[in-house]
Amino acid sequence: MTDNGPLYLGFDLSTQQLKAIVIQSDLSIVSSAKVDFDQDFGAKYKIKKGVLVNEQEGEVFAPVALWLESLDLVLQRLQEQNTPLNCIKGISGSCQQHGSVYWSHEAEQLLGGLTADKSLVDQLAGAFSHPFAPNWQDHSTQHECDKFEETMGTAERLAQATGSAAHHRFTGTQIMRLRHKLPQMYTSTSRISLVSSFLASLFLGSIAPMDISDVCGMNLWDIPSNNWSSPLLDLASGGSPDDLRAKLGEVRQDGGGSMGNVSSYFVNKYNFSPDCGVAPFTGDNPATILALPLRPLDAIVSLGTSTTFLMSTPVYKPDPSYHFFNHPTTPGQYMFMLCYKNGGLAREKVRDVLPSSESGDVWENFNKHALETAPLDVRKEGDRAKLGLYFYLPEIVPNIKAGTWRYTCDANSGEGLEEVKEPWAKETDARAIIESQALSMRLRSQKLVTAPREGLPAQPGRVYLVGGGSLNPAITRVLGDVLGGADGVYKLDVGGNACALGGAYKAVWAFERGDGEAFDELIGKRWKEEGAIQRVDEGYKKGVFEKYGNVLGAFEKMEEEILKVAKNT
Ligand SMILES: Nc1ncnc2c1ncn2[C@@H]1O[C@H](COP(=O)(O)OP(=O)(O)O)[C@@H](O)[C@H]1O
Ligand SMILES: O=C(CO)[C@@H](O)[C@H](O)COP(=O)(O)O
Numbered sequence: 001m002t003d004n005g006p007l008y009l010g011f012d013l014s015t016q017q018l019k020a021i022v023i024q025s026d027l028s029i030v031s032s033a034k035v036d037f038d039q040d041f042g043a044k045y046k047i048k049k050g051v052l053v054n055e056q057e058g059e060v061f062a063p064v065a066l067w068l069e070s071l072d073l074v075l076q077r078l079q080e081q082n083t084p085l086n087c088i089k090g091i092s093g094s095c096q097q098h099g100s101v102y103w104s105h106e107a108e109q110l111l112g113g114l115t116a117d118k119s120l121v122d123q124l125a126g127a128f129s130h131p132f133a134p135n136w137q138d139h140s141t142q143h144e145c146d147k148f149e150e151t152m153g154t155a156e157r158l159a160q161a162t163g164s165a166a167h168h169r170f171t172g173t174q175i176m177r178l179r180h181k182l183p184q185m186y187t188s189t190s191r192i193s194l195v196s197s198f199l200a201s202l203f204l205g206s207i208a209p210m211d212i213s214d215v216c217g218m219n220l221w222d223i224p225s226n227n228w229s230s231p232l233l234d235l236a237s238g239g240s241p242d243d244l245r246a247k248l249g250e251v252r253q254d255g256g257g258s259m260g261n262v263s264s265y266f267v268n269k270y271n272f273s274p275d276c277g278v279a280p281f282t283g284d285n286p287a288t289i290l291a292l293p294l295r296p297l298d299a300i301v302s303l304g305t306s307t308t309f310l311m312s313t314p315v316y317k318p319d320p321s322y323h324f325f326n327h328p329t330t331p332g333q334y335m336f337m338l339c340y341k342n343g344g345l346a347r348e349k350v351r352d353v354l355p356s357s358e359s360g361d362v363w364e365n366f367n368k369h370a371l372e373t374a375p376l377d378v379r380k381e382g383d384r385a386k387l388g389l390y391f392y393l394p395e396i397v398p399n400i401k402a403g404t405w406r407y408t409c410d411a412n413s414g415e416g417l418e419e420v421k422e423p424w425a426k427e428t429d430a431r432a433i434i435e436s437q438a439l440s441m442r443l444r445s446q447k448l449v450t451a452p453r454e455g456l457p458a459q460p461g462r463v464y465l466v467g468g469g470s471l472n473p474a475i476t477r478v479l480g481d482v483l484g485g486a487d488g489v490y491k492l493d494v495g496g497n498a499c500a501l502g503g504a505y506k507a508v509w510a511f512e513r514g515d516g517e518a519f520d521e522l523i524g525k526r527w528k529e530e531g532a533i534q535r536v537d538e539g540y541k542k543g544v545f546e547k548y549g550n551v552l553g554a555f556e557k558m559e560e561e562i563l564k565v566a567k568n569t
Pocket of ligand 1: 014015016017303304305306344345348363466467468469470471472475496
């Protein structure tokens with residue numbers, strides 16, 4: 001199975017699954033395992049798609065105990081495959097962003113005293129002041145968002161300081177709301193972790209510091225001054241900023257190196273080596289940009305539960321409509337991100353109103369219609385272009401309520417935008433929803449891309465697709481049509497495991513880097529394109545890309561019109 005060299009373990013604790021992947025120093029994969037929250041624990045925790053929902057208040061959250069049970073189970077599954085866990089030299093990982101875990105005053109003692117004869121869930125029952133972690137789909141914090149922007153003056157100023165305007169899911173607004181709603185819980189909280197530092201803490205047997213990239217998903221970290229924002233801590237804590245600062249703890253500046261050795265629980269129970277180190281864990285999106293050596297104009301589209309669009313850039317150019325994060329490994333470098341709630345689950349909704357096919361492939365019909373429909377459903381000169389918004393959940397950008405809208409416009413000029421009150425054939429929606437998601441990404445990323453070569457319009461170089469949806473050929477094709485990609489569209493061979501793989505690569509770099517050796521340098525030398533990625537679409541198609549360009553302004557106008565009547569409040 002391995003040449004007995006050191007191994008590295010990467011995790012991905014995302015919305016619907018916990019995945020683990022073990023690799024060698026040369027980046028080859030040794031084994032992987034996963035726990036699917038609904039399949040493995042759905043009945044016990046009453047979760048759907050990994051979460052619980054309180055519709056009335058717009059709350060979405062996950063039971064922390066579910067994640068504890070899942071960690072034991074995924075390690076058991078690696079053991080059952082005879083993975084030599086004793087050869088693992090370092091662990092890192094990636095976790096859903098923004099979620100927060102609330103530790104009790106007993107947490108440090110319980111974490112430090114874990115014994116192998118019992119499970120994590122049994123031993124850590126008293127370690128939390130709150131049994132749930134808010135999930136990134138939560139939208140209960142509009143009041144707190146307003147206060148965050150008010151405190152900094154404008155959304156622009158908040159974005160300038162923290163990399164993002166106020167967002168419902170960002171941890172600062174979530175902490176502020178929970179402090180109001182559950183004051184007793186807040187007082188009994190000794191520390192607050194992000195999901196990434198929570199998972200790292202379990203391995204360390206002590207509460208881990210937050211990560212320099214993931215901390216940018218809180219609306220509390222002042223990126224230019226590299227410190228907690230005093231006015232925002234003051235706001236979120238209700239006038240006790242020092243108390244909140246102590247709860248949040250120090251932020252680790254180095255994305256690499258070791259934070260300490262793995263706790264004896266994992267040594268005694270799963271045969272980890274006592275010398276195995278724990279590197280900082282990061283968010284799933286920052287980890288995704290570590291799943292391959294990314295070049296300046298390259299973009300990644302992550303098609304998980306959420307859809308995200310990611311680029312790496314040396315320029316800090318924040319704007320309220322997108323996010324900037326510190327790069328997870330490289331100081332002075334940033335990650336640009338767009339995030340959509342209506343990603344995988346919205347595509348499933350459109351898929352599920354189509355008749356199911358006999359083959360048992362749940363995506364067959366959706367794909368057939370997405371591929372057979374012409375771009376924008378314009379089959380002949382004179383047909384009007386069809387544009388839609390398919391928001392089954394309140395969306396992030398644009399900040400629009402749940403709903404479905406359909407419009408048409410002149411296909412050549414984008415003029416004459418008009419709402420269509422009667423839905424068009426449901427088969428047409430299959431292509432239209434993918435086009436809609438891709439047009440939104442193209443609209444908002446257009447300022448970050450330039451012409452990759454003379455004679456070409458501004459667009460990404462390569463577009464890499466990762467996450468569950470990257471396995472789908474129709475989605476791949478339509479994304480290539482709309483977004484372009486002068487050097488092609490590629491999918492990672494580990495499609496759904498990209499952020500776990502990014503976590504594992506981060507562990508390799510964390511423990512094997514030479515003095516001052518950057519992540520891209522080390523991984524770039526070892527990464528082999530062959531076997532890691534597959535070209536799945538040619539990307540830029542002259543004529544087709546321009547057709548979408550013709551209606552980009554109309555798409556923006558449609559969003560503006562809908563915003564006027566259906567803004568989230
Ligand atoms: N063949 C497929 N075609 C389209 N979507 C798919 C396919 N396989 C999986 N998915 C989508 O991938 C999503 C899960 O992706 P994944 O990256 O594993 O999620 P997460 O990391 O958010 O838990 C599902 O919600 C599903 O819609
Ligand atoms: O909220 C965001 C990013 O801001 C989401 O991307 C989460 O980080 C969870 O992602 P999944 O991997 O579960 O889709």
